[in-house]
Amino acid sequence: MISLRRTTTILRKECMHILRDPFTLIFSLIMPLVMVLMFGSAIEFNVRNVPTDYLDQSHSQASRTFLNTLSSSGYFKTHEVSSPREGIDRLGREASKAFVIIPPDFESRLLGRGDGKLQILLDGTDNTSGTALSGYIGTIHAKTMANLSNDPSAATAEPITLRTRFLFNPELNSQWFIVPALAAVVMAILSILLTTLTIAREWENGAMELLLSTPVRATEVILGKMIPYAFLGLFAIALLYILARTLYGLPFIGNHLVFWSSTLLFLLTYLGQGLLVSTFIHNQQAAVQIALVLGLLPTMLFSGFIFPIEHMPLGFQYLTTIFPARWYVQIARDQFLQGSTFTQLIVPFSVLILYAYVVIQLCIIHFKENLEE
Amino acid sequence: MILRGFIKKEIIQALRDPRLAVMILLAPLLQLLLFGYALTNEVKNLRLAIHNPPQDVVAQEIYDHAIATKWFIPAKEQTRDPVEDIQMGRADVVLVTPDAGISTRMQRPEGKLQLLVNASNVLRAQAADIYMQRIIQSVTQTTLKQDPTTAALKGIPSSPLTVSVRMLYNPSMDSMTFTVPGLVAALMTVLVIVLTCTSIAKEKESGTFETILSAPIRRKHIILGKTVPFVLIGVLNVTIVLIASCLFFHLPFRGSLIGFAIASLCFLYAAVMAGILMSTFVENQQQSMLCGFIVLFMAMLLSGAFFSIENMPWPLRMLSYINPVAHYTFLVRNIMLKGGDGLYLLMYCSALIGVGSVIAFFSFKRFKTTLG
Numbered sequence: 001m002i003s004l005r006r007t008t009t010i011l012r013k014e015c016m017h018i019l020r021d022p023f024t025l026i027f028s029l030i031m032p033l034v035m036v037l038m039f040g041s042a043i044e045f046n047v048r049n050v051p052t053d054y055l056d057q058s059h060s061q062a063s064r065t066f067l068n069t070l071s072s073s074g075y076f077k078t079h080e081v082s083s084p085r086e087g088i089d090r091l092g093r094e095a096s097k098a099f100v101i102i103p104p105d106f107e108s109r110l111l112g113r114g115d116g117k118l119q120i121l122l123d124g125t126d127n128t129s130g131t132a133l134s135g136y137i138g139t140i141h142a143k144t145m146a147n148l149s150n151d152p153s154a155a156t157a158e159p160i161t162l163r164t165r166f167l168f169n170p171e172l173n174s175q176w177f178i179v180p181a182l183a184a185v186v187m188a189i190l191s192i193l194l195t196t197l198t199i200a201r202e203w204e205n206g207a208m209e210l211l212l213s214t215p216v217r218a219t220e221v222i223l224g225k226m227i228p229y230a231f232l233g234l235f236a237i238a239l240l241y242i243l244a245r246t247l248y249g250l251p252f253i254g255n256h257l258v259f260w261s262s263t264l265l266f267l268l269t270y271l272g273q274g275l276l277v278s279t280f281i282h283n284q285q286a287a288v289q290i291a292l293v294l295g296l297l298p299t300m301l302f303s304g305f306i307f308p309i310e311h312m313p314l315g316f317q318y319l320t321t322i323f324p325a326r327w328y329v330q331i332a333r334d335q336f337l338q339g340s341t342f343t344q345l346i347v348p349f350s351v352l353i354l355y356a357y358v359v360i361q362l363c364i365i366h367f368k369e370n371l372e373e
Numbered sequence: 374m375i376l377r378g379f380i381k382k383e384i385i386q387a388l389r390d391p392r393l394a395v396m397i398l399l400a401p402l403l404q405l406l407l408f409g410y411a412l413t414n415e416v417k418n419l420r421l422a423i424h425n426p427p428q429d430v431v432a433q434e435i436y437d438h439a440i441a442t443k444w445f446i447p448a449k450e451q452t453r454d455p456v457e458d459i460q461m462g463r464a465d466v467v468l469v470t471p472d473a474g475i476s477t478r479m480q481r482p483e484g485k486l487q488l489l490v491n492a493s494n495v496l497r498a499q500a501a502d503i504y505m506q507r508i509i510q511s512v513t514q515t516t517l518k519q520d521p522t523t524a525a526l527k528g529i530p531s532s533p534l535t536v537s538v539r540m541l542y543n544p545s546m547d548s549m550t551f552t553v554p555g556l557v558a559a560l561m562t563v564l565v566i567v568l569t570c571t572s573i574a575k576e577k578e579s580g581t582f583e584t585i586l587s588a589p590i591r592r593k594h595i596i597l598g599k600t601v602p603f604v605l606i607g608v609l610n611v612t613i614v615l616i617a618s619c620l621f622f623h624l625p626f627r628g629s630l631i632g633f634a635i636a637s638l639c640f641l642y643a644a645v646m647a648g649i650l651m652s653t654f655v656e657n658q659q660q661s662m663l664c665g666f667i668v669l670f671m672a673m674l675l676s677g678a679f680f681s682i683e684n685m686p687w688p689l690r691m692l693s694y695i696n697p698v699a700h701y702t703f704l705v706r707n708i709m710l711k712g713g714d715g716l717y718l719l720m721y722c723s724a725l726i727g728v729g730s731v732i733a734f735f736s737f738k739r740f741k742t743t744l745g
Contacts, residue, residue: 042674044684045495091541093717094707097683117535124540125710126681127548128414128496134538135503138510141536162509163485164502166492167459177495288662306679307412308494310419316411337493344461 002223006216010224017198018228024194025232032186032236036243039182043306045174047129047136052076053087054100060107062116062148069144070100075136087121097123098133110148168253168337175248180336181305181329183237187267188299188325190236192291194229195274203282218367222360226271233267234260244336254335258342262335265352266328270295272359279366299325324355375590379598387572387602397568397606401560401614408556409622415548416500422448422464424455432470432486435512439468444504459491466490466501542710553618554709555678558702560614561637562644562672565607567665569648573599574661577652592740600645607641628713636704639722643697643729650732653739672698700725 018024052070056063071078076098081087087099099121110116120137124130169176202208211221244250252259274291281287301307302316303325309317320326327348334340342349388394421439425432439445448464455467469487488505492498543550576582585595615633618624626633651668655661675682675689676698682690693699700721707713707721 038671038674041686042689043680045499047684050683089714092707092711093714094703115535117537120536120538122538122540124543124546124550125706126551127543127546128551129681129684130540130543130546131416131500131503134540135499135506137536137538138503138506162488162502162506164488164490164505166490166498166502167456169492169495169498172492172495172499174495177493292666301407301412307414308416308497310497311413311415311417312411333493338460338491340460340462 002217002219007220007224010216010221011227014198014225014228018232024198028190028194028232028236029239031189032182032240033243035182035186035189036179036240036247039178040175040248043174043178045128045132045177046172047132048075049077050075050098050129050133051096052078052098052100053081053090053096054078054102055081055084055087056102057104058102058106062107062110063102063118065147066102066118066140066144067100069140069147073136073140073143075133075140091121091123094123097129173248176250176337177333178306179240179244179248179250180332181303183240183263183332184266184299184303184325184328185296185305186236186240187233187263187270188295190233191229191267191270191274192288192295194232195225195271195278199225199275199278200282200287203278208282212370218364221367222272222275222363225275226268226360229271230264230267233271234263237263237267250336252336253339255339255342258345259332259335262328262331262345262349262352265349265356266324269324269352269356269359272356272363275363276359276366279363279370298323302326303329305329321351324352327351376594376597379590379594380601383572383598383602384605387568387606397564397610398613401564401610402617404560405553405556405614405617406621409549409553409618413548413552414496415546416497416504417444419445419497419501419504420448420463420465421445421468422451422455422458422466423468423470424451425468425470429470431512432468435486435509436468438512439505439508442504442508444500455489459489464491465497466505468505549622550624550710551706552679553622553624554706555676555702557611557614557618558640558676558698558705559673559678561607561611561640561701562676562698563669564610565603565641565644566648566651566669567662568606569600569603569645570651570655570661570665571658572603573649573652574655574658577655578657592737596649596737596740600649603645603648604638604641607644608637611637624709626709627711628708632713632718633705633708636701636708636718636722636725639725639729640697640701640704643725643732646729646732646736647697649740650736653736653741672696675699676702678702694724695728697725697728700728 054067054070056067067078070076078100079096081090081099084101087096087101090096091099101119101121103117103119106116106118122130122133166172199208202211241252245252273295277291277294278287281290298320299305302309302320302323304320305325309320309326312320330348331345331352334345421436423432423436425436440447445466448458448467451458451463451467455464455469458464458467467489469489471485486509488502490498490501540546573582576585590598615626619626647668651664652661655664673679675685675693675696677693678698682693682699685693704713704718704721704725707717
């Protein structure tokens with residue numbers, strides 16, 4: 001039988017621990033804030049104002065139209081160079097990312113024979129922005145044609161035009177992609193640090209042995225330790241949620257019940273994992289190291305947070321399924337942007353429930369062993 | 374003379390710990406392989422579905438062409454409603470043709486194709502759009518070339534303007550070419566700063582630091598003794614990582630080895646000094662790890678090794694100017710991929726020395742050689 005009184009006593013003790021140590025409390029409040037601000041502003045996949053050199057040997061109406069279209073697009077910031085050599089040199093020392101060369105006979109060929117040619121050299125070292133730039137150039141190509149003929153319908157002179165509709169994130173806002181998944185990272189850091197540090201500390205200074213000598217049961221210890229930290233974690237995610245909605249204007253299309261219940265499940269899994277690590281390893285430093293490797297690294301690398309799972313080799317794609325973070329990131333992103341129903345998310349949900357259950361059971365069993373020793 | 378003995382002690386101490394030896398030799402290699410192979414930002418495996426009438430030859434050709442590029446893979450079974458296919462996660466990208474089919478519409482001449490993209494992942498959505506544009510372009514061009522007299526394509530003008538785009542330095546748009554040089558810098562940072570900082574923290578924790586302080590050696594000797602071994606370890610490591618990245622990932626090395634060596638030494642100088650400075654703030658290994666984790670996390674996020682600095686807002690871009698990791702990332706990438714322009718190298722190496730010296734100044738100031 002679980003005694004409510006004993007559980008609340010442990011709970012109260014744990015709360016006092018948290019309140020007495022201002023560092024932990026401040027850390028768990030500030031950390032999500034800093035993470036959201038840093039990641040939200042540092043990661044931007046949309047390229048703007050790319051320093052672009054041009055060499056206009058044609059000096060014609062047509063070449064000026066092209067260059068104007070280029071610079072007014074907002075993607076390219078143009079700068080004139082005087083020779084091909086200089087342009088290549090500037091690419092080499094990172095002064096520019098693109099180099100447009102317009103040959104002398106550009107206009108005469110364009111208007112006369114209808115095969116005006118110009119060349120653009122792109123710095124391909126960063127493949128992501130290189131791909132984006134080559135896409136923008138396609139748009140500028142079409143716009144130049146329209147501007148040259150003073151006829152907007154000329155832009156559609158291509159036999160097939162593609163109209164792309166971006167569902168769920170129409171403006172391709174990078175923050176909308178990053179911030180929901182950050183919830184997983186914030187919880188990973190919080191639960192690892194809090195549980196491993198506090199419990200491993202209790203082992204280290206002998207307070208745990210004192211606790212074990214009392215008639216308290218394993219389940220009660222686990223519950224009493226988990227609940228206050230779960231609240232702290234939920235509070236951090238609430239902070240992240242408010243920042244996401246207000247600062248970055250994220251929509252929330254899903255169901256709050258779905259989002260928060262999955263958050264709680266994930267939090268319990270990670271807190272449980274932290275507890276489990278600290279029951280095995282009674283040394284703070286080793287506990288933190290193991291918790292980082294088991295908790296934080298997979299959350300950062302194998303959850304689809306930044307590196308999409310679909311891009312990994314097949315073996316790694318299977319590997320990601322064993323980490324709860326992968327499933328939580330899927331739910332969190334979906335609930336903010338896509339709004340799937342509970343039944344559509346039944347697979348990730350079942351996995352999270354399974355993980356939470358298994359981890360907490362393992363905690364209780366292992367704690368019992370400790371108690372009986 | 375004293376200095377030599379002190380450095381010898383440090384090297385013995387660093388190599389005696391088997392965990393450290395593993396960390397020095399194995400961990401960077403493992404991480405290099407992991408990031409290089411598994412964690413790519415090269416967009417592929419986009420699940421493509423198509424909604425078209427059965428006899429639509431051109432749409433089918435676009436679809437086949439898309440699958441052949443390997444960027445797209447066929448989606449699972451599809452339904453009537455393209456939006457629902459995406460919502461239910463059956464497809465990432467759906468190509469929707471006009472009711473009568475694109476082949477007949479192209480005679481008008483306005484073939485409008487709609488592309489629906491699941492944009493909850495920005496990276497993939499962006500790439501899907503660009504890829505599809507390129508595919509359509511090449512399909513229309515080949516169709517035009519092969520069969521210019523086909524009735525369906527009569528009267529369609531080919532564009533009078535040709536823009537040829539050439540990707541320099543990385544023509545195949547390979548993501549490893551971008552990531553691996555950045556990783557070289559990131560791995561060096563973690564290794565050197567953490568090693569330097571924890572080695573002092575460990576001495577503080579075990580109390581041997583006081584023994585060193587009471588010995589008749591000066592502050593600069595202690596700092597030199599605590600840094601020189603880690604510079605040596607860093608040199609050893611950068612060689613291993615460099616050889617591995619050229620061997621496993623077939624990266625080009627277009628610059629001069631001497632330039633690379635000088636750049637690495639400048640960086641190692643700044644890195645060990647940063648390690649010393651950090652160690653003056655910590656009392657034990659625990660704090661040293663936490664502190665190291667936070668500092669390195671920020672330094673790497675803002676280094677341009679994984680996310681390009683040019684896209685960041687200006688306050689963060691300013692921070693990257695004083696971030697040695699960012700300088701070194703630039704240098705490694707420039708030397709390996711672009712051959713290293715002399716003036717550029719000089720500028721960034723002196724920036725590294727400058728930042729390193731400022732850090733060194735504060736380290737010396739804060740480094741206490743008295744007790745209490």
